[in-house]
Amino acid sequence: MASRNILQLLVMFAIATSAFATLSSTRYYNKVCPKALPTIKAIVKEAVKNETRMAASLLRLHFHDCFVQGCDGSILLDSTATMVSEKEALPNKNSARGFEVIDKIKAKVDEVCGRPVVSCADILAVAARDSVVLLGGSSWDVRLGRKDSTIANATLALFNLPNASLELPSLLQKFEQQGLNAKDLVVLSGGHTLGVSQCRFFRPRIYNDTNINRSYAKKLQGSCPQTVGDGDTNLEDLDSTAKKFDVAYFKDILKNKALLHSDQVLVNNRSTASYVKSYSNDRKAFFNAFGKSMIKMGNIGVLTDDQGEVRSSCRIVNSK
Ligand code: HEM
Known part of the structure; x- marks a missing residue:
């Protein structure tokens, strides 16, 4: 009985801490990698210069990430033998785009930082903001410190993402x-x-x-x-x-x-x-x-601190 109570308490604690996970300041990467944010901005700028629509696509990627188990980069994971990618879910399939730009940002940011310190989830949030600003919107402070998930959920993507015929x-x-x-x-x-x-x-x-x-x-x-x-x-x-x-x-x-x-x-x-x-x-x-x-929206269900991981590739979870 006592051990069941302890278990219940632990579960409640886990739920409470995950519900209250909060992001750190906009300066989260300033010490460990001061070039991180300027690098994201530069690559978004280049991509949008190549194709204006990319700004829209990157904004939408962040939205589609956040509505499925929180802003945790789960939309970026490719399918594996045991997991169906959210990219395969109806609202995303042949529709969500910009994945190559995120790959490019991730590779460059990891290079300038010297190691993988910037999460894919944070890259999505910053790239969305930078995209809006490039096409004439005004800026907002993106709080940082999101960690990346180790799972994707294609079923949840189907249920959570709104479709255009909804009332x-x-x-x-x-x-x-x-x-x-x-x-x-x-x-x-x-x-x-x-x-x-x-x-x-x-x-x-x-x-x-x-x-x-x-x-x-x-x-x-x-x-x-x-x-x-x-x-x-x-x-x-x-x-x-x-x-x-x-x-x-x-x-x-x-x-x-x-x-x-x-x-x-x-x-x-x-x-x-x-x-x-x-x-x-x-x-x-x-x-x-x-x-x-x-x-x-950028605060929805974020993983912080020792929850999740900072992926080395946005498409694949880190190997143990
Ligand atoms: C309210 C419910 C929403 C519905 C039903 C919806 C639905 C859609 C659909 C059907 C498309 C076209 C996709 C395609 O042709 O492949 C689209 C595009 C887009 N959506 Fe939404 N959306 C919603 C909310 C949002 C939100 C909250 C954002 C961002 C804050 C957003 C940003 C975009 C952008 C920027 C595009 C254009 C993407 C591109 O050109 O690549 N949408 N949306």
């Missing part, structure tokens, strides 16, 4: 599950101010939805045929200024010109609609809120 209550629920509220949902959906979507994700919207501007739908139908399988991977911009971090995304929603169903439904209730309206004409408020919500 507002389900979107709210998926965010609430992560400790994020209605405001965070609207603000972070504002990430769709950057980047593109494949036809297969917005096809139902442009043929079936009624809350879509008619001429906008018609235009999109030109590049995204109704038949499933035709033009599935054709790309369209997520907002009218997809290479610029701005408030056009919110203005577009108010004109019924959101590309994704999940974006348009943000005006379906009074509370979320009021955020959409206020950000549509207040760039400063949106930028400010975006940083705050990104910090909140």
Whole structure:
């Protein structure tokens, strides 16, 4: 009986400490590797110069990392004989991208630091911030010290990551599950101010939805045929200024010109609609809120101290 009580206490302690794991300051790597953050920034800059869209892809990678067992770099792990990669899960497969850029950052950072001290999870968080800043957003402080997981969970990726056909209550629920509220949902959906979507994700919207501007739908139908399988991977911009971090995304929603169903439904209730309206004409408020919500998202389920590890390769767990 006594040993069962001790076991229960230990389990409770483990849960409590993991729930309270907090990140260290933005200066976490300053002593051990002062060149770490400038190196990440330089490689992100180079990658975005090569292809503007990469900024969007890197921002999304951090989001897809954080929503699956926390911001622990789990999305970066490749499949093994005993583990299915999150990359194989429906929301990521042939969709999540930027893995080669993360590999390049990791290799260079480890080289300048002289050994692997910067976690893949931290690289994702910093690269997301640097990407937003490069395309015109304002910066936020990324607290550091995330450790990398030793497991991935493709099933959880399927359940936790929202898809574009969801209605507002389900979107709210998926965010609430992560400790994020209605405001965070609207603000972070504002990430769709950057980047593109494949036809297969917005096809139902442009043929079936009624809350879509008619001429906008018609235009999109030109590049995204109704038949499933035709033009599935054709790309369209997520907002009218997809290479610029701005408030056009919110203005577009108010004109019924959101590309994704999940974006348009943000005006379906009074509370979320009021955020959409206020950000549509207040760039400063949106930028400010975006940083705050990104910090909140970046704190989800982080591993710190002796939890997890700093991987040598972001694709593979360290060997024992
Ligand atoms: C609210 C629920 C969300 C849904 C349903 C959703 C869904 C999607 C879908 C379907 C795509 C297109 C993927 C493709 O074509 O391969 C996409 C792209 C994107 N998403 Fe989301 N997303 C959501 C939230 C977010 C959040 C919170 C962020 C970041 C803070 C984000 C950032 C992005 C970016 C930047 C892209 C463009 C990626 C690129 O061009 O490579 N999304 N999203």
